[in-house]
Amino acid sequence: MSLSEIATNDMHGEKSAYFDGWKAYDRDPFHPKKNPNGVIQMGLAENQLSFDLIEEWITKHPEASICTPEGISQFKDVAIFQDYHGLAQFREAVANFMGKARGGRVKFDPNRIIMGGGATGANEMIMFCLANPEEAFLVPSPYYPAFDRDMRWRTKVKIFPVECKKSNNFQITKQALEDAYQKAQEQNIKVKGLIITNPSNPLGTTMNRETLKSLVSFINEKNIHLVADEIYAATVFSSPQFVSVAEVMKEVKCNPNLIHIVYSLSKDLGLPGLRVGIVYSYNDDVVSCGRKMSSFGLVSSQTQHLIASMLSDDEFVDNFLAESSKRLGKRHEIFTEGLANVGITCLESNAGLFVWMNLQHLLKDHTPDGEMELWHMIIHDVKLNVSPGSSFHCSEPGWFRVCFANMDEDTVYVALKRIKKFAGNGQKEGEPAKAKRWKNNNALRLSLSSRIYDETVMSPTMIISSPHSPMPRSPLVRART
Amino acid sequence: MLSKKVRLDAHGEDSSYFLGWKEYEKNAYDNVQNPSGIIQMGLAENQLSFHLLEAWLASNQDAARLTKNGESMFRELALFQDYHSLPDFKNVLVEFMAEIRRNKVSFDPRKLVLMAGATSANETLMFCIADPGDAFLLPTPYYPGFDRDLKWRTGVEIVPIHCSSSNGFKVTKFSLEEAYQQAQKLSLNVKGVLITNPSNPLGTTMSHDELDELITFAIAKKIHIISDEIYSGTVFDHPSFISIMEALLDRKLEETELWNRVHVVYSLSKDLGVPGFRVGMIYSNNEALVSAATKMSSFGLISSQTQYLLSKLLSDKEFTRNYMKENRKRLKARREMLVTALRGAGIECLKSNAGLFCWVDMRNLLSSNTFDAEVELWKKILREAGLNVSPGASCHCSEPGWFRICFANMSEETLNVSMQRMKAFVEKTTQQYCRRGGGRVTHQESGSNSRRRSFSNWVLNLCSYDREPYR
Numbered sequence: 001m002s003l004s005e006i007a008t009n010d011m012h013g014e015k016s017a018y019f020d021g022w023k024a025y026d027r028d029p030f031h032p033k034k035n036p037n038g039v040i041q042m043g044l045a046e047n048q049l050s051f052d053l054i055e056e057w058i059t060k061h062p063e064a065s066i067c068t069p070e071g072i073s074q075f076k077d078v079a080i081f082q083d084y085h086g087l088a089q090f091r092e093a094v095a096n097f098m099g100k101a102r103g104g105r106v107k108f109d110p111n112r113i114i115m116g117g118g119a120t121g122a123n124e125m126i127m128f129c130l131a132n133p134e135e136a137f138l139v140p141s142p143y144y145p146a147f148d149r150d151m152r153w154r155t156k157v158k159i160f161p162v163e164c165k166k167s168n169n170f171q172i173t174k175q176a177l178e179d180a181y182q183k184a185q186e187q188n189i190k191v192k193g194l195i196i197t198n199p200s201n202p203l204g205t206t207m208n209r210e211t212l213k214s215l216v217s218f219i220n221e222k223n224i225h226l227v228a229d230e231i232y233a234a235t236v237f238s239s240p241q242f243v244s245v246a247e248v249m250k251e252v253k254c255n256p257n258l259i260h261i262v263y264s265l266s267k268d269l270g271l272p273g274l275r276v277g278i279v280y281s282y283n284d285d286v287v288s289c290g291r292k293m294s295s296f297g298l299v300s301s302q303t304q305h306l307i308a309s310m311l312s313d314d315e316f317v318d319n320f321l322a323e324s325s326k327r328l329g330k331r332h333e334i335f336t337e338g339l340a341n342v343g344i345t346c347l348e349s350n351a352g353l354f355v356w357m358n359l360q361h362l363l364k365d366h367t368p369d370g371e372m373e374l375w376h377m378i379i380h381d382v383k384l385n386v387s388p389g390s391s392f393h394c395s396e397p398g399w400f401r402v403c404f405a406n407m408d409e410d411t412v413y414v415a416l417k418r419i420k421k422f423a424g425n426g427q428k429e430g431e432p433a434k435a436k437r438w439k440n441n442n443a444l445r446l447s448l449s450s451r452i453y454d455e456t457v458m459s460p461t462m463i464i465s466s467p468h469s470p471m472p473r474s475p476l477v478r479a480r481t
Numbered sequence: 482m483l484s485k486k487v488r489l490d491a492h493g494e495d496s497s498y499f500l501g502w503k504e505y506e507k508n509a510y511d512n513v514q515n516p517s518g519i520i521q522m523g524l525a526e527n528q529l530s531f532h533l534l535e536a537w538l539a540s541n542q543d544a545a546r547l548t549k550n551g552e553s554m555f556r557e558l559a560l561f562q563d564y565h566s567l568p569d570f571k572n573v574l575v576e577f578m579a580e581i582r583r584n585k586v587s588f589d590p591r592k593l594v595l596m597a598g599a600t601s602a603n604e605t606l607m608f609c610i611a612d613p614g615d616a617f618l619l620p621t622p623y624y625p626g627f628d629r630d631l632k633w634r635t636g637v638e639i640v641p642i643h644c645s646s647s648n649g650f651k652v653t654k655f656s657l658e659e660a661y662q663q664a665q666k667l668s669l670n671v672k673g674v675l676i677t678n679p680s681n682p683l684g685t686t687m688s689h690d691e692l693d694e695l696i697t698f699a700i701a702k703k704i705h706i707i708s709d710e711i712y713s714g715t716v717f718d719h720p721s722f723i724s725i726m727e728a729l730l731d732r733k734l735e736e737t738e739l740w741n742r743v744h745v746v747y748s749l750s751k752d753l754g755v756p757g758f759r760v761g762m763i764y765s766n767n768e769a770l771v772s773a774a775t776k777m778s779s780f781g782l783i784s785s786q787t788q789y790l791l792s793k794l795l796s797d798k799e800f801t802r803n804y805m806k807e808n809r810k811r812l813k814a815r816r817e818m819l820v821t822a823l824r825g826a827g828i829e830c831l832k833s834n835a836g837l838f839c840w841v842d843m844r845n846l847l848s849s850n851t852f853d854a855e856v857e858l859w860k861k862i863l864r865e866a867g868l869n870v871s872p873g874a875s876c877h878c879s880e881p882g883w884f885r886i887c888f889a890n891m892s893e894e895t896l897n898v899s900m901q902r903m904k905a906f907v908e909k910t911t912q913q914y915c916r917r918g919g920g921r922v923t924h925q926e927s928g929s930n931s932r933r934r935s936f937s938n939w940v941l942n943l944c945s946y947d948r949e950p951y952r
Contacts, residue, residue: 007609007773014776051556058555067538067545067790075538076531082598082756117597117781118562124780128634132484133613154608154634154777223482257482266562273561273785275597289487293634296601297781301757302790 011153013145021375021385030383032410040415043385045201045353046406047235047270049327050320054269057316064309066302074305081301084294086115090304093311094278098263100317101234106246108280114290116277117297119231119264123150123195125293126260126279129286130225131157131192137227138162138180138194140172142356142392142399144201144229151195160184160191163395169347170203170356172196174214181222193225193258194218199232199242202392202401203356204349206236212248220254227260234268234321236351237329249282256282265307267353268324274303328353328405331412335404338416342423353405357386360398362423371397382422384415486634501859501869510867512894520899523869525681525837526890527715527754529811533804534753537794544793547786554789561785564778566595570792574762577795578747581714581805586726594763594774595788597781599711599748600630602761603675606744607635609773610705616640616669617707618660620652622840622876622883624681624709631675640664640671643879646842649831650683652676652691657698673705673742674698679712679722682876682885683840684816684833686716692728696739705742714752714805717813718834741767749791751837752808758787812837812889815896819888822900826907837889841870844882846910855881866906868899 002008021043030038062068066075081087091110098108116122131137133156139147141161151157162180164170177194184191196215198207207215219226228245236242249259261280266272276299281287299307311317336346336355347356363370368390375388378400389399404412501523510518538545547554561567568590575588596602611617613636619627620642631637642660644650657674664671674695678687687695699706708725716722725743734740744765750756760783763774795801819839820830831840847854852874859872862884873883888896 003609003767003770003773004612004615006612007770012773012776046560048556048560051559054559055553055555062546065545065547068542069539072535072538075535076528079531079534079755079757080526080528082750082759117601118779121780129484129487132486149776149779154780271559273559275562275782275784283483285483285487289483292629295598295629296604296634297597298759300597300759300784300787302787303784306786 006154011149013149013153016145016391021379021387024379025385028383030411030414032414036414037383039379039383039385040411040418041385041406042403042415043387043401044406045267045403046272047267047324047328047353048406048408049331050270050324053316053320053323054271054310057310057313058306061309061313064306066305071305078301078305081304082298084115084291084298086113086294086299087301087304087308089308089312090299093308094263094265094276096314097311097317098233098278098280100314100321101268102242102244102247106244108246112280112282112287114279114281114287115294115297115299116262116279117299118266118272118275118277119229119262120146120150120277121275121297122262122264122277122279123147123227123229124153124155125290125297126227126262126281126286127151127155127157128293129289130227130260131155134158135190135192136160136184138177138184138191140164140176140196142170142202142389142394144197145387145391145393147195157192158189160189161393162194166347166358166396166399169205170200171211172207172215174218177215177218191222191224193227195227195229197229197231198245199230199236199351201232201352202354202387202389203347204352204354205347206240206242206351208240209243209248212243212245213252216245216248216252216254216259219258220252223255223258225258225260227262229262231262231264232267232352233263234324235328235353237325237332238350240350242351257285258283260286269320274307275299276303276307331404331409334409335402335412335416338412339419342416342420344419344423347399354401354403357400357402358398359400360396363398366397368397374398375400378422382418384418501863501871504863505869510895510898512892512898516898517867519863519867519869520895520902521869521890522886522888522899523871524890525751525887526756527751527808527812527837528890529815530754530804530808533800533807534755534794537797537800541793541797544790547789558785558789561788562782564775564782566778566783567785567788567792569796570788571595573792573795576798577801578713578764580801581752582722582724582727586724586730588726588764592764592766592771594765594771594778595783596761596763596774596778597759597783598756598761599709599746599750600626600761601759601778601781602746602748602763603627603630603707603709604633604635605774605777606707606746606763607631607637608777609770610707611635611637611672613637614669615672616664616667617672618642618657618664618674620644620650620656620674620676620680622650622682622873622878622885624677625871625875625877627675637672638667638669640667640669641877641879642674646831646880646883649685650680650840651688652695654694654698657694661698661702671702671704673707675707675709676725677709677711678725679710679716679835681712681836682838682871682873683831684836684838685831685840686720686722686835688720689723689728689731692723692725693732695725696728696732696734699742700737700739703738703742705744706739707744707746709746711746711748712751712836713747714808715812715837716835717809717816720834722835741765744770752805753791755791758791759783760787760791815888815893818893818896819886819900822897823886823903826900826904827911828903828907838885838887841884841886842882843884844880846907847882848914850881852881858882859884861910862903862906865909866902868902868906 025039025041028038030040062070065071066078091113094113095108095110116125136158138160141163162176259282263278265276279290345358371388378384387401505519505521508518510520571590571593575590579587616638618640640660642656713722747762749760765771829842846858855872862868871885
């Protein structure tokens with residue numbers, strides 16, 4: 001007897017061509033000494049820039065571990081704690097952190113914090129709470145590829161994309177929402193809500209206040225839910241300031257029962273391995289139900305205890321948020337300037353762990369196939385695993401998401417060097433390199449740091465394995481061998 | 482406005498099983514602060530061997546501090562979210578599982594999928610095997626949480642396999658067939674049978690014959706078998722534990738279709754007493770299922786720091802052997818304490834050899850042979866004796882009067898206090914029955930079918946108590 005329909009369909013999304021890049025990387029991963037010509041992983045949105053701050057804190061606070069002599073008195077109580085409310089101190093600490101990541105402009109209630117198995121588990125869980133099978137959520141594109149799996153696979157909820165275009169910097173417009181909503185109605189699809197990622201993955205931009213307000217008005221008017229995935233909230237490194245839906249709720253008339261936030265510590269703190277996902281809902285029924293559902297993906301109590309200690313330390317949190325933001329900003333600057341120097345522009349961004357790179361001028365055909373062709377060239381010839389826009393359901397070919405925070409600085413320069421070489425060769429004949437910036441009101445900055453093209457001694461690089469990698473290898477396996 | 486799942490009661494939390502917990506939370510026993518509070522005997526936790534874990538940590542600070550040869554593993558662990566899990570962890574887990582089964586079975590780490598708790602593992606198996614509206618057959622009584630784990634978000638149905646006290650609640654060919662027919666009557670497509678072995682709430686291991694019947698049944702009906710072996714390391718007395726995998730090997734079924742339709746669920750929550758760490762797993766020879774379940778585990782991966790810590794702990798073979806031995810010894814002693822004390826109060830337990838609880842026969846204390854009377858008795862035990870025990874109805878038992886009482890989630894002193902209270906309660910209750918009048922009725926032999934009893938007034942005469950202990 002065969003397995004279920006869910007187990008045998010492809011809705012997990014792993015058969016897509018998107019994973020070819022990972023396969024190439026897994027077969028031939030870059031290492032500065034051992035494999036300097038290998039593929040550099042630029043498809044993984046990880047924040048590796050501020051581990052030292054966390055490690056330092058952990059070393060100074062052995063009591064945060066339940067295994068050290070300083071913390072072992074807590075071992076038993078923590079090890080048996082499986083209450084789906086989660087440790088009170090954990091919820092308080094997370095609520096505190098979330099508030100600080102929003103500049104103290106909003107306060108979060110620890111009793112509305114529900115655990116999820118990473119944001120992956122949290123996003124699936126909120127769908128189970130808000131929508132029935134065959135109902136739909138509107139999702140502005142381009143969007144995070146794994147939404148296809150997280151929101152739809154086991155829930156049978158549909159995704160209805162809302163196309164955003166480069167003509168207005170991929171911002172969501174009320175019109176686009178209305179059109180998508182209308183289209184869904186015509187197809188007899190019941191729309192239960194709208195999900196946004198703010199700051200955006202893959203754009204790296206924060207939503208402006210006015211747009212957010214209009215979204216809240218829209219969902220309120222239609223009486224549908226708004227799920228704001230704010231997983232990149234503390235990766236904002238330059239203005240404009242991050243505006244959370246939690247802030248805007250206070251400024252626009254809306255039914256709070258429609259507003260829900262998904263969060264995680266995977267990006268802001270750089271701790272995806274600890275699986276700390278959060279659903280924060282202003283709807284009491286959703287909190288109650290979500291809490292019961294969280295049994296399917298509770299955060300390890302050992303981790304709850306550690307995080308509770310760490311994020312209750314205000315001095316640490318304040319310092320971390322400031323420093324992390326600064327480091328991300330610097331990395332972003334190095335990378336975007338390096339790209340600009342070879343005529344490659346990116347969407348102007350102020351957040352995230354990646355840039356939305358415009359390679360439209362390098363396409364042979366302005367079609368999805370043209371984009372795929374260019375992408376394969378980048379993987380196999382330039383040896384960079386970047387993510388093609390089509391995998392984010394972008395409606396316009398030629399855009400690529402490129403991650404910059406999952407490697408050390410030296411590797412960034414190696415990548416830029418390769419891009420320089422490629423951009424020189426990959427141009428269309430007769431066309432000089434265009435150092436064109438998207439926004440005309442910003443003067444092009446040509447800061448020529450000699451480091452960009454220096455062959456300095458490389459520091460060891462983290463070799464990362466993707467969670468979606470079909471290859472059964474982990475960084476810890478590689479570390480041993 | 483919200484999904485149907487929010488409005489449904491399929492999470493099961495309005496059942497009495499959870500109401501008792503709520504009462505306890507309002508008025509929890511503490512030997513110093515609240516000596517008249519409610520003692521929690523409804524929680525199947527293993528708190529007997531923490532000192533061993535703590536001692537290990539004290540002498541293994543490298544693992545405790547997430548270092549390896551002095552080098553910090555923090556960074557690597559912080560980033561590790563591979564759904565194939567830490568290879569070291571899977572390697573030691575399969576060895577641990579094999580040892581629990583006296584090495585009669587060996588396990589391949591590539592067929593093991595880790596996820597956040599057996600709660601997640603059981604639900605994931607449903608998503609992989611059954612479509613909404615399909616059914617799984619489950620022997621009763623069963624763990625109340627299955628109503629949520631197997632049915633809630635999956636849309637799968639449970640059809641009970643009625644087991645009776647007349648044969649010690651064993652699964653029979655007849656009861657399997659009866660359940661299957663019932664499913665057909667309800668137009669439900671049966672996808673498999675899910676057993677918990679050792680059983681929760683019975684505390685018994687399945688016999689060779691039972692497993693054989695089950696296997697024969699699954700072959701004939703071409704259905705799956707899921708064996709939740711979460712209590713496999715708590716077997717403290719004979720007969721020895723026989724895993725479904727061992728039973729398959731005994732019948733040389735490795736090359737058959739059934740081999741790909743048998744799946745084991747396991748967890749460290751009961752054996753190691755670490756439910757907070759959320760360590761669950763699925764083991765299956767079915768490649769397609771392992772592949773699908775691995776992808777689904779993304780929704781509930783185990784925290785990398787926890788994987789690392791436990792991989793170190795379980796790799797210490799001397800420790801694990803000693804731990805399991807000590808653990809079993811303590812569980813056995815605890816069980817003896819409970820059984821003896823209850824017997825002293827005139828109450829018998831189902832003879833058991835595993836688990837963290839006893840299946841207690843309180844039919845004699847029922848005012849009538851009904852589930853209403855069972856609830857009434859349960860409430861009395863809660864409010865008058867101050868003990869939160871789990872009524873059989875919450876475990877879907879077909880006969881009223883049985884209760885699950887846990888013995889491993891408290892100190893010895895607390896257990897003694899609870900037994901004193903129970904004794905006092907039983908004495909008081911039986912005096913009340915005597916005062917109400919009606920004839921003295923001796924309890925029938927264990928061979929009778931309790932469902933045919935129809936008296937409305939029970940009196941237990943402790944002086945002439947001569948019932949045989951249950952087998």
